[in-house]
Amino acid sequence: MKFSVVITTYNRLDLLKRAINSALNQTLKCEVIVADDCSCDGSCEYVENFRKQLPLEQQQRLVYLCNxxxxxxxxxxxxxxxKAKGEWIKFLDDDDYLALNCLEEMQSAIALCENAVICSCVAAQVNELEVEVTRTPVLGPGLAFYVPQVDIHYGMLLERLPFGTPVQVACTREAFLKSGGxxxxLTGCDDIDxxxxxxxxxxxxFLNQCLAYRTIWAGGYDQKIYLKKRLNTNISMKEKIYALVDEKHRSEIPALEDIxxxxxxxxAIAALKQKKLKIFLQLANTSVLSLTAWRLLLTSIMARRGNLNSPHLRKIVLIESSKKN
Structure with a gap:
């Protein structure tokens, strides 16, 4: 099983250096592809010069391309x-980075799950000084668990199974291409889509191990999207998931309007926290009166804190993944 780590970058050279090192120095050797969206900050020159200074074996594993x-x-x-040659793709944005054993732990879990196409892990959210602020919740039992395909969209709809941001996720190249890329x-949620x-x-x-680090900072892409735009995109994502929920779960899910x-x-609550009263009033107009909406909000909060598990989880016993991060 071979991994390709695909690092997307645009004018963030200082952060890009950290992302490249976290990929090249994995305990499991992998291909590292830097995909540059036409940066003008010297990223191209840096990567090419850096590559020449590496040992021959690492030079061959580091690929650079620019739009x-x-x-x-x-x-x-x-x-x-x-351009990737790996059977599995590990996503990585330039402002994030990986634990050095990330791919090794993912490989161990994938080897025990037949027909797996997507894998996610716990991520630490860090500030610009790499100080941990918070962590995504542990999901389900054990060090890792798998979810059969028929249960995935049900879990996603009810937010029991948040795959997370690109730094947390890997998938098979075959499934990525079948899905259309x-x-x-889309502006926002292109990863969730x-x-x-x-x-x-x-x-x-899902691996209940912290194997990825996501930087929370003012320059993050998600910080530039307005609240109402994020709401509309979220609704669009839920509509897509709703349509894909397996028939066996149809009687268990709320009506789409309640979602x-x-x-x-x-x-609306997010707008209130940001003191955007006008947006709060617009969004809270009818939603605050819905008991189902409040129940779903409470359930979502519990899931994010790791206090709620789906009954449709099947445990994987990991033999070699006993290391703690």
């Missing part, structure tokens, strides 16, 4: 994966 024009994050992901027309489609082709694995009210309530 001819600035094409956006999704297009850059697609370009990087088009990342949607270049991809996970939704990839999950149609096989089982999922939309929950999302409005969630983002």
């Amino acid at each position: 001819s024009s600035n094409s956006g994050h999704a297009a850059t992901v697609n370009a990087g994966i088009s 990342w949607d270049t027309k 991809s996970w939704i489609r990839i999950a149609q082709f096989g089982n999922a694995i 939309k009210d929950y999302l409005k309530l969630h983002w």
